[in-house]
Amino acid sequence: MEYFLVSIFLIQYVRSSLQTKTHFPKQDQILIYARGISIALIGLYYVFDERSWFDWFWHIYTVSLLVYLYRNEEFQSLRTVIQSFIPFIAISVLRDLVKVLFPASYDRIDYIFEVAISAAFILCFVIWFYARKQQRILAKEREERLREEQASNAQKQSLEYLVNERTIELTKQKEELQKTIQELRSTQNQLIQSEKMASLGELTAGIAHEIQNPLNFVNNFSEVSVELCQELEEEIDKITMPENDKDYIKGIISDLSQNQQKITHHGKRADSIVKGMLQHSRASSGEKEPVDINALADEYMRLAYHGLRAKDKEFNAALVTDFDAAIGKANVMPQDLGRVFLNLFTNAFYAVAEKKRRLAASGSRQDYKPEVKISTKKFDGKIYIRITDNGTGIPEHIKTKIFQPFFTTKPTGQGTGLGLSMSYDIVTAGHGGVLDVDTVEGEKTEFRITLPIS
Amino acid sequence: MKILVVDDEEDVKSLFEQKFRKEIRSGQFEFSFAFSGEEALRFLGNNPSGVVMILSDINMPGMSGIELLKCIRKDHPAAPPKVMMITAYGDSGNHDQAMHFGADDFLSKPVNFNELKVKLLNTL
Incomplete structure (x- = not known):
């Protein structure tokens, strides 16, 4: 059991x-x-x-x-x-x-x-x-x-959570610091750039002053020589001599007179360049006054357009405006800023005209529609102005040079290379703003003006 | 009319002589030249009350045009000659200064001789 x-x-x-x-x-x-x-x-x-x-x-x-x-x-x-x-x-x-x-x-x-x-x-x-x-x-x-x-x-989990939180915080701080460093770097670059531009501007104005006096003599003497040639011709008529000799002498005098006219013509060309250079030194001397930025931009856009139309009847481009009515009036130097607009619009119209000409020459893309656009925006105490064209664009290797005095891609005699350099001075030195460019070669160019408003 | 031209550039002399050849020949204008402010003052001392019009550059080595203007206004208060100042393009500072010290007129370089001729003839 x-x-x-x-x-x-x-x-x-x-x-x-x-x-x-x-x-x-x-x-x-x-x-x-x-x-x-x-x-x-x-x-x-x-x-x-x-x-x-x-x-x-x-x-x-x-x-x-x-x-x-x-x-x-x-x-x-x-x-x-x-x-x-x-x-x-x-x-x-x-x-x-x-x-x-x-x-x-x-x-x-x-x-x-x-x-x-x-x-x-x-x-x-x-x-x-x-x-x-x-x-x-x-x-x-x-x-x-x-x-x-x-x-x-549970404790481990809470610790892990804490560590995670800290890590995220540190990562965020790191990213912020990196961003700050980047901003500092770009500011430094801008400072170097504007410093360079300022010294170039001063140099330009200095050179202009030095050249002006001798150039004035060239112009004045050549002008007076033309008058002298005319007098000489009149005097010769009073003298009796064989017609053959007289014609020969008159021929020489006419050649001389033409030469003097050529000297005057080219002297005047040099003179206009010198004047442009001198405007550098005056870029920030004007008085600021309340100006309707939109109206100013619109006025100069039309001015530049009709200026080009007068020279080239074939030329045509769509003008697109996108104005922020909230901008109202801002304290700027109207003549100087007007010159900036004129330069930028002239360049934009030139770029679209050039692209059209090139396309026509190569016989392709007949559907190309030239367009120049201006847009303004007021945001966070600043005015943002963009002038965009769908023209030839700017090749990468010359992008850094475009604001330098005397840099031009236009054929000899068509551009002094001072327009953008002066615009840069006016925007940065004159108004404490920023002028930069964004471009795709063969596609488009966008100039951006940022003006602080106080 | 006796005119004294003051400029440190000596070529100014031949330029004026050629530009105003007809007027000089007809005796309308009589030009004298000085190549510095000091020389101009000496010339004025030697020819008191003879000069009616002075054309002076402002930027000169030594005595500047402005200083010359001050001396003229101080030394010849009785029968003052007319003084026309000439300076480089767009120099508004010099313009204001010249006007302040008693310049009668102001020309900017490059000198427009047709304009100058009209002004001189009007003074006659």
Whole structure:
């Protein structure tokens, strides 16, 4: 009877404590069979009328069950409990052995075995009881550890979050600093550029002053020489001499007169260049007054357009205006800013005319529509003016030179190379603004004026 | 009319002589030349009250046209000659100064001789 209790108890204990049904279904199946065997054995035990030899079946069965449980890796955690059953089974086996081998002695010590078996039987349950208790403590500890782990996990997460936040903050700061450095660099470049321009402007004005006096003499003397030639011609008429000689002398005088006229013509050309150069030094000397920027831009756009139309009847371009009515009047030097507009528009119209001419010469793109656009915008205490054309554009390698005095791409005699240089001076030195250019060669050019308004 | 031209450029002399050849020949104008402010003052000292009109450059080495103008206005308060100042293009500072110290007129370089001729004839 005790074998049955022990085996059933052991099987149930293993099954319930390890939850073998869900975790180890294969072993669970074996344990269920073992339980069946236990029930069968107890049944047979009563069928055979509680014979003592039947105990040997129990011995074989319980030992093999113990060995199976003991050797199986999955049940390792329960070894202490399983071990506690060894003394009980061992003593039972020993008692039956003694009973068979030494029946005489057995009768004398039979009570010792009975006591030992009872003790072993009790021991089984005592150990089981302790094991259970210990397991509970372990489970409790495990739970605690789990809780601690969860707590530390939560802490870790919050730390990670903090670190992330800091990282984002630092990255943002870094980006801001990089942006600032970039801004500083571009400002430095602009400063260097404007410094260069200012010194070039001064140099230009200085050169102009030096050239002006000798140039005046050239012009004056050549002019007076033309008059002298006329007088000479009149005087010759008064003298009587052979017609042949007279014609010859008159021919020479007419050549001389023509030469002097040529000198005057080219002297005047030089003079207009010198005048342009001198305007550099006067670029920021005017008085500021409230001016309607939109009206000023519009006026000079039309002026430049009709100026070009007068020279070239074929020329045509669409004038597009996009004015911000909110600008109203701003404090500027109207003559100077007008000159800037005139220069920029003249260049824009020249660029579209040039592109049309080139396209016509190569015989392609007859659908080209020249367009010059002005747009103004007031924003954040500044006026933004853009003059855009879809003309020839500016090649990259000369983009940095266009604001330098005397730089021109126009054929000799058509441009002095002072227009943009002076415009640059007027916008930057005269108005404290910015003049820059954005261009795609063969596509478009956009000049951007930014004026601060106080 | 006696006119004194003051300029540090000596070629001014031949230029004036050629430009006003007819007027000089007909005796309308009589030009004298001085090549510095000092020389001009000396000339005025030697020919008191003879000169009616002075044409002076402003930018000259040594005594400038403005200083010459000041001296003339100080030394000849009784019978003052007319003084016309000539300076480089667009020099508004000199223009204002010249007018302040008593210049009668102002010409800017390059000198337009037709305009000058009209002005001189009007003074006659």
